[in-house]
Amino acid sequence: MPRETNKVILARLEEWKKQDAPLPQYLTVYAQLLQREVEMESSLLPVDPPLTSEQAEQRLRQGQSLLDFDAIAFDWKVVHEHYRAIVDVIDSNLANEDDESHRMTQIADNFELFRQIIEDWYKNIPLSSIAIEACVPEQLLNATLQAVMKPFLTVHAEAMAGLVKQELWRRRYCPVCHGKADFAYLDKARSSRWLVCSRCDTEWLYQRLECPHCGTQEQTHLSYLTDETETYRLYVCKNCHKYIKAIDLAKTNEVILMPLERIMTLDLDRQANEAGYQPG
Ligand SMILES: [Zn+2]
Ligand SMILES: [Zn+2]
Structure with a gap:
């Protein structure tokens, strides 16, 4: 189960820190992001699969991933707070020339834009024009959104694990989220x-x-x-x-x-x- 795995990873990183402190910077950043992920995961309630097993089977046969964007149970206020928390971690660790994290925060201030960006990201629509307009590197925006969305997607992936019939899926993208x-x-x-x-x-x-x-x-x-x-x-x-x-x-x-x-x-x-x- 991904959620349990993340807790075990955090404990292992803590152990390493005690043994050969300090951790290299990439592991420090990773541990902080993972900590946020685990906190968010523990606050999310389990969800019901949005499909029956017959519907899931039909979609898999057609090469369609199981989780549509509209079926993801979002509390947008919570997503927004989580986004701010992830940007804070990035801000406190990475060289922040030119006030990139401030502009990353501003993106979330416009609610309609924020929602649209997350939907586009989920649907694998390139974020290049949004990134140019907001003056942030596209790669940073993608990586941030991936960290933001992880707990929301894993809670659905856990709920849908039993619906993925492996023999019906040998494709290049994820049977749950199309990643x-x-x-x-x-x-x-x-x-x-x-x-x-x-x-x-x-x-x-x-x-x-x-x-x-x-x-x-x-x-x-x-x-x-x-x-x-x-x-x-x-x-x-x-x-x-x-x-x-x-x-x-x-x-x-x-x-x-x-x-x-x-x-x-x-x-x-x-x-x-x-x-x-x-x-x-
Ligand atoms: Zn190739
Ligand atoms: Zn996936």
Whole structure:
């Protein structure tokens, strides 16, 4: 369960802090964002799935993700407060030249605009023109919204986990929220490859020999790099020049906390970037 996992991750980070204080800055920022996420998650009540299992099955067969924007149970006042809290974390940690966080806060002051931005983000509509108008970097806006929306999406993802029939879904986007995968793992039992949603942490089964970004199955385009323990893999695609990081669970006996793996493998991102590959 993602919510329980986040609490375990926070406890582990606390433990590390005690052992080899202080944490590097990227982990400090991550811990603060995660703390906000956990606080918000604990204040949200469980939701009922907005679909019956028959409706869900029909949508999955048609390649339609299960959670429509209008079906997300938002209390906009709470979303607004959470946005401010996330911007505060970013503001207190990152070099803030040119008063970016002030402009990030201003975005939320216009309620109609704020709502529209969140809807566009959820529907994967590029935020470039909004970012230019508000004078904030598009990447920062996207990353902020991802942190803001995470608890609201995971509470729905948890409610809908039982509706995702894996055999009906081998697609490049999340069966719950239509987000992209930013991590993968090979399971212990059969070495099947699972993708993990960057937005709601839903996991879904995916072909091992197919690019999760462009869908090519051309084997000359696909390869992976691995470390000497063969625990981590960097799947790269020469067709779209994108990559995805993965962990092979058969190669480790540690308890793996998937969301933490994203952060602990930043060196793989560096390697991928140096080799000319971009994240999805
Ligand atoms: Zn998702
Ligand atoms: Zn590709």
